[in-house]
Amino acid sequence: MQIDKLRGEQLDQLFDAILSLEDREECYRFFDDIATMNEIQALAQRLQVAKMLDEGRTYTAIAEESSASSTTISRVKRCLAYGTDGYRTVLDRLKEKE
Numbered sequence: 053m054q055i056d057k058l059r060g061e062q063l064d065q066l067f068d069a070i071l072s073l074e075d076r077e078e079c080y081r082f083f084d085d086i087a088t089m090n091e092i093q094a095l096a097q098r099l100q101v102a103k104m105l106d107e108g109r110t111y112t113a114i115a116e117e118s119s120a121s122s123t124t125i126s127r128v129k130r131c132l133a134y135g136t137d138g139y140r141t142v143l144d145r146l147k148e149k150e
Contacts, residue, residue: 053136101128102139103146 055063073079083092097120104114111125120128132139 098124098128099139099142101125102132103143105129105132106139106143 069082073082087095097118100118101114101120101124104118105125105128109117111122114120114125115122128139
């Protein structure tokens with residue numbers, strides 16, 4: 053995993069902090085403090101792209117609806133196909149909630 057290069061106490065603290073959040077409003081407040089609007093928007097866009105790819109949408113449709121670049125779409129697609137199943141875990145759990 054790429055993130056293994058960053059693995060350590062600081063990243064553990066960040067993930068523990070995120071896992072401690074109890075509801076959406078706490079997430080809004082925490083992410084507002086910890087990240088820039090562009091960083092949050094980029095993360096949200098990648099998740100949207102992953103969901104659209106999982107639905108079988110075309111690159112063109114995804115680019116038009118999400119404003120994601122073809123590079124972003126390709127990277128997310130590669131992660132879905134060959135990654136560590138992080139997107140898959142989240143997408144499956146979101147489907148369960150629907």
